[in-house]
Amino acid sequence: MSKRQNAKYKIDRRVGENIWGRPKSPFNRREYKPGMHGQRRAGKMSDFGQQLMAKQKLKGYYGNISEKQFQRIYDEAAKRKGNTAELMIGILESRLDAVVYRAKFVPTVFAARQFVNHGHVKVNGVRTNIPSYRLKPGDVVEVRERSKNMALVLEALQLPERDIPDYVDVDPKKMTATLVRVPEFSDVPYAATMEPNLVVEYYAS
Template sequence: MSKRHSAKYKIDRRMGENIWGRPKSPVNARQYGPGQHGQRRKQKVSDFGLQLRAKQKLKGFYGNITEKQFVRTYEEADRRKGNTSENLIGLLESRLDAIVYRAKFVPTVFAARQFVNHGHVLVNGKRVNIASYRVKAGDIVSVRERSKNMALVLEALQSGERDTPDYIELDPKAMTAKFIRQPEFSEVPYAVKMEPNLVIEFYSS
């Protein structure tokens, strides 16, 4: 198993939840944490513990992005007008790798980051290889012409595992996705319950 797959499944098992809703997740077979002590009886979790878990789960969902990047995203969400929780989700969903994943150009958010980093993605016709690039409303994200026949892309687009959300307008034949707008939290199709309000409490306490 590659390090990338190992890390992905480790997050699932540590959280005890199938974060991306994938049929191959080990949590589907055994719902306890990794390691020899994974089956110990769970103790009552403190408020801080709940906040930390909520942060780890949300951060993990987006490919386990670095703490530094996540803090920067929180700080921008906090600076913006309106609800900080909603702002945080909107900013995370406007990351280029998140949009590539939501558009089903690749099967996982980990693959999305690698796909972007390797230069397979265009934004408004120009190549962008920064996974954290912030896509704006109205931007067109597309797969480079020479990358359209990659087995990874073709299999992901044909997969019925998940649907493209309403805030992304997908043209599967052209392999283009228009980012309509930053979504509200309630519109984001998470496979498990996310609690961005606890993430805000974690950073603001």
């Protein structure tokens, strides 16, 4: 098993949910956390514990981005006018790797980061290899011509387990995706319950 596969499976079991809705998740077979004490009955979680778990789950969902990067996203959202939780989700969903994942060009968020890192996509016609690159509404993401027949891409386009949200307009024949608008939290098709309000409480406390 690759390190990336192992990482995403460990995140599922650590947070106690199949957070991407993947049929291969080991959590589908073992609904308990990893480790020798994983099957113990969990006690009542403190408010801080709930906030921490919400943070770990949301951070893990986006390819387990670093704590430093996630903190910066919160800080940026907190400085803006409006609902900090909603703004955080908007920033996360505007990342290039997130849009590549939402467009179903790759099967997982981990693959999306690697796909972008390896230079397989263009943004508005320019090759871009920064997964955290922030897209604006109207920006067009395109799979490079030489990358369109990769097995990873062809597999992802056939996946039945997730739908493309309406804030990403995809042309599967051209393999292009346009960010139509920055979504609100309620627009995002999370497979598990996310609680960005608890994430805000975690950082604000």
